[in-house]
Amino acid sequence: xxxxxxxxxxxxxxxxxxxxxxxxxxxxxxxxxxxxxxxxxxxxxxxxxxxxxxxxxxxxxxxxxxxxxxxxxxxxxxxxxxxxxxxxxxxxxxxxxxxxxxxxxxxxxxxxxxxxxxxxxxxxxxxxxxxxxxxxxxxxxxxxxxxxxxxxxxxxxxxxxxxxxxxxxxxxxxxxxxxxxxxxxxxxxxxxxxxxxxxxxxxxxxxxxxxxxxxxxxxxxxxxxxxxxxxxxxxxxxxxxxxxxxxxxxxxxxxxxxxxxxxxxxxxxxxxxxxxxxxxxxxxxxxxxxxxxxxxxxxxxxxxxxxxxxxxxxxxxxxxxxxxxxxxxxxxxxxxxxxxxxxxxxxxxxxxxxxxxxxxxxxxxxxxxxxxxxxxxxxxxxxxxxxxxxxxxxxxxxxxxxxxxxxxxxxxxxxxxxxxxxxxxxxxxxxxxxxxxxxxxxxxxxxxxxxxxxxxxxxxxxxxxxxxxxxxxxxxxxxxxxxxxxxxxxxxxxxxxxxxxxxxxxxxxxxxxxxxxxxxxxxxxxxxxxxxxxxxxxxxxxxxxxxxxxxxxxxxxxxxxxxxxxxxxxxxxxxxxxxxxxxxxxxxxxxxxxxxxxxxxxxxxxxxxxxxxxxxx
Ligand code: ADP
Numbered sequence: 001x002x003x004x005x006x007x008x009x010x011x012x013x014x015x016x017x018x019x020x021x022x023x024x025x026x027x028x029x030x031x032x033x034x035x036x037x038x039x040x041x042x043x044x045x046x047x048x049x050x051x052x053x054x055x056x057x058x059x060x061x062x063x064x065x066x067x068x069x070x071x072x073x074x075x076x077x078x079x080x081x082x083x084x085x086x087x088x089x090x091x092x093x094x095x096x097x098x099x100x101x102x103x104x105x106x107x108x109x110x111x112x113x114x115x116x117x118x119x120x121x122x123x124x125x126x127x128x129x130x131x132x133x134x135x136x137x138x139x140x141x142x143x144x145x146x147x148x149x150x151x152x153x154x155x156x157x158x159x160x161x162x163x164x165x166x167x168x169x170x171x172x173x174x175x176x177x178x179x180x181x182x183x184x185x186x187x188x189x190x191x192x193x194x195x196x197x198x199x200x201x202x203x204x205x206x207x208x209x210x211x212x213x214x215x216x217x218x219x220x221x222x223x224x225x226x227x228x229x230x231x232x233x234x235x236x237x238x239x240x241x242x243x244x245x246x247x248x249x250x251x252x253x254x255x256x257x258x259x260x261x262x263x264x265x266x267x268x269x270x271x272x273x274x275x276x277x278x279x280x281x282x283x284x285x286x287x288x289x290x291x292x293x294x295x296x297x298x299x300x301x302x303x304x305x306x307x308x309x310x311x312x313x314x315x316x317x318x319x320x321x322x323x324x325x326x327x328x329x330x331x332x333x334x335x336x337x338x339x340x341x342x343x344x345x346x347x348x349x350x351x352x353x354x355x356x357x358x359x360x361x362x363x364x365x366x367x368x369x370x371x372x373x374x375x376x377x378x379x380x381x382x383x384x385x386x387x388x389x390x391x392x393x394x395x396x397x398x399x400x401x402x403x404x405x406x407x408x409x410x411x412x413x414x415x416x417x418x419x420x421x422x423x424x425x426x427x428x429x430x431x432x433x434x435x436x437x438x439x440x441x442x443x444x445x446x447x448x449x450x451x452x453x454x455x456x457x458x459x460x461x462x463x464x465x466x467x468x469x470x471x472x473x474x475x476x477x478x479x480x481x482x483x484x485x486x487x488x489x490x491x492x493x494x495x496x497x498x499x500x501x502x503x504x505x506x507x508x509x510x511x512x513x514x515x516x517x518x519x520x521x522x523x524x525x526x527x528x529x530x531x532x533x534x535x536x537x538x539x540x541x542x543x544x545x546x547x548x549x550x551x552x553x554x555x556x557x558x559x560x561x562x563x564x565x566x567x568x569x570x571x572x573x574x575x576x577x578x579x580x581x582x583x584x585x586x587x588x589x590x591x592x593x594x595x596x597x598x599x600x601x602x603x604x605x606x607x608x609x610x611x612x613x614x615x616x617x
Contacts, residue, residue: 012201012208019200020193027189035182042174047132047145050089050169057165060102061151064095064162073112076102089169092116096125096163118166124148125164134171143171210238214245226253276344276365279351280309282358284321293365296344297335309363313346324348324361332368343369384555388431388569392424399424427569434571438554441578448582450494455532455603456486458497459525462504466512480518486525491532493603499579503587506572507536507599513566514597515540532605537598543591551589552577 007013052060056079063075076093080102083091093102098115116122124131131148146168153162210233217230226249230242270277276293280286289304297304297312309324310316313333323329328348335342345368351360399417407413440446463482470476511521519539526533543551543558550556555570573587580587584604591597 010208011211012204015204015207016197016200019204020197023193023196023200027192031182031185031189034185035178038181039178042178043145043171046169046171046174047147050145050147050167052083052091052149052165052167056083057149057151060093060165061153061162064093064101064151065153073101077112080104089167092166092168094121094125094164094166096161098122098125101163116166118148120146121148121164121166124150125161128152128161143175145169145171207238210242214242217245217249221249221252224256226250226256276367278304278309278312278363278365280361280363282325282360284309284324284361286312287360296342296365296367309361313363325350325358328361336369341369341373342367343372381554384570385435388555389428391564392428396421396424431569431571434569434575437575438571438578441575441582448496448499448579450496450583452492453495453497453500455491455493455495455534456525457490458500459486459504459523459534460484462501462508463523466508478516478518480512480515481520483520483522484525485522487527489527491525491527491605493532493605495583495603496579500583503576503579503601504534504536506576507601510572510599511536511538511540511597513568514538519596527605527607530605531602534601534603535598537596539596542593542595542597543589544593548589548591552587 059079060076063072063079066072066075080091080093081104083104091104092100092111094116095101098121100111100114100116102112103109120131120133123129128150130150131146133146135144135146136142137144146166149165149167150161151163151165152159210230213230217228220226220228229249230245232239232242232246270288270290271292273290273292276296277288277290278286278293279288285306285308286304289301294301294304299312304312308316308321310319310321314335315333328350330345330347333344333346335344345366347364347366349362349364350358351362352358399421403414403417407417437446463484467482470480470482508521515521515538517540521539522535522537524533524535524537541558547556547558551558552573554574556574557564557568557570560570577587580601580603586602587600589597589599
């Protein structure tokens with residue numbers, strides 16, 4: 001916007017101009033009427049002045065009526081001489097024959113007795129009519145007023161024109177007078193106009209300055225600067241307008257502040273929401289998007305704004321905007337790819353004005369990946385449990401059937417069959433116990449009773465047990481030995497002895513189970529700055545790379561048949577993981593297929609000072 005107003009466009013200029021024009025027009029009209037009136041007045045005064053008085057015209061009429069011409073001429077001469085008019089008018093007396101009978105001009109007495117050449121005089125006498133005329137003498141460039149008045153003599157009822165009086169007067173003094181007054185008038189008018197102009201400038205400034213101030217203030221408001229105040233000069237309309245502008249500024253600031261705080265609140269609500277929110281205009285183009293939505297969709301805001309929601313959610317194959325607007329719905333969108341899983345629940349609703357006009361859509365995205373995974377896991381778990389139980393049960397049932405069918409009588413078969421059913425039942429009991437342990441750990445009802453334990457001792461104790469079993473076994477299937485690589489230092493760690501024993505038993509059992517050719521099982525114990533590390537390495541089958549991430553999952557087994565044959569339930573490592581994590585530790589595996597595996601357990605460890613140990617004792 002161009003804020004600069006040219007001077008001739010400004011109200012100041014316009015007011016001053018109008019004022020000046022009105023003033024000029026007034027002065028013009030007043031001047032014209034006044035001068036016209038003045039002229040008229042002066043002329044009529046002048047005419048009155050040069051008029052012969054009645055007694056003079058009567059005397060002249062009488063003289064003209066006399067038959068004695070000489071006497072009559074003398075009388076006329078005397079009358080004209082005696083007559084002393086206020087003006088220097090030239091007077092002639094002419095009889096009805098057209099002869100000039102007298103004049104008041106001393107130097108022009110010679111014309112007396114001559115016939116007049118002036119046709120106007122003849123006409124006036126002939127028609128018995130007064131003739132008045134303004135003439136201009138171009139020789140001496142003077143204006144004259146002439147008046148020819150017939151002289152009438154009454155005889156009883158009759159009357160007769162006996163002659164006429166011709167008066168000629170110079171009008172110049174009259175006009176001179178008028179022009180003098182006109183000059184004075186014009187001078188006064190010029191001063192009035194100049195003064196008027198000055199006043200108009202002052203007045204227009206008085207009007208436009210507050211307007212200018214208000215203009216600047218409103219522009220500041222438009223820019224968002226509410227700091228200024230307009231000066232209120234008075235209580236007139238402009239003063240009230242200035243107060244209104246000041247009020248407006250306060251109101252706009254307040255409403256701007258409240259809109260701003262509303263916006264900030266909305267922003268913080270949106271950005272703190274754990275759900276993604278996307279708002280669109282009525283054409284379905286994104287207008288607002290919160291951070292969660294950006295994170296979920298792995299986009300940045302600039303890319304999202306203005307894009308169609310159908311493209312953003314990649315749903316244009318299944319839905320069009322009309323569907324969403326007419327029937328805002330909710331559905332699940334699967335964004336999963338090879339690298340990561342992402343399943344979103346999208347809930348659409350309309351943004352509607354009070355009038356019912358639909359101004360856009362709001363889509364709330366809820367990440368249900370975890371939930372879906374949990375659901376899938378749960379389904380998988382139920383199916384696994386049923387499957388795991390069905391296999392031993394079927395086998396138990398078939399042996400019992402065989403026994404019932406007569407095998408019980410067979411002294412060789414019967415004990416074998418019963419042994420199998422007993423083993424299978426034991427396996428089921430073990431599995432159910434494992435499941436119960438896991439379920440208790442899941443629900444948090446399984447208590448972890450920690451105590452400060454010398455882990456070197458505990459580990460040795462467990463390994464001794466395994467060595468004892470090894471020694472007792474007179475006909476071992478395979479030969480293996482246990483090697484210990486322990487730190488010399490005693491390490492005291494907070495743990496639940498029973499649970500932790502279960503974990504180490506499990507690792508040792510697995511190491512034996514999955515080393516069909518025996519070999520050495522190396523057990524290590526060492527500490528880092530804040531951790532105690534235990535490891536069990538075998539020289540067995542090892543674990544294929546693809547299975548490594550899953551072996552701590554419930555029921556996961558690399559080779560189901562082998563594991564089952566070995567009496568495994570696929571829950572051992574899952575329980576171990578739960579226990580180690582409950583002790584704030586970590587468990588992991590390193591393995592090479594065909595070469596062997598190493599399971600590691602890291603537990604939090606704080607080296608104890610001497611006096612702490614004495615405290616314990
Ligand atoms: P299971 O009762 O089947 O042994 P685990 O949870 O203890 O169940 O182990 C899960 C799977 O991990 C086993 O079925 C096996 O395939 C694999 N596994 C565990 N320990 C070893 C090991 N030391 N060497 C090779 N494979 C192992």
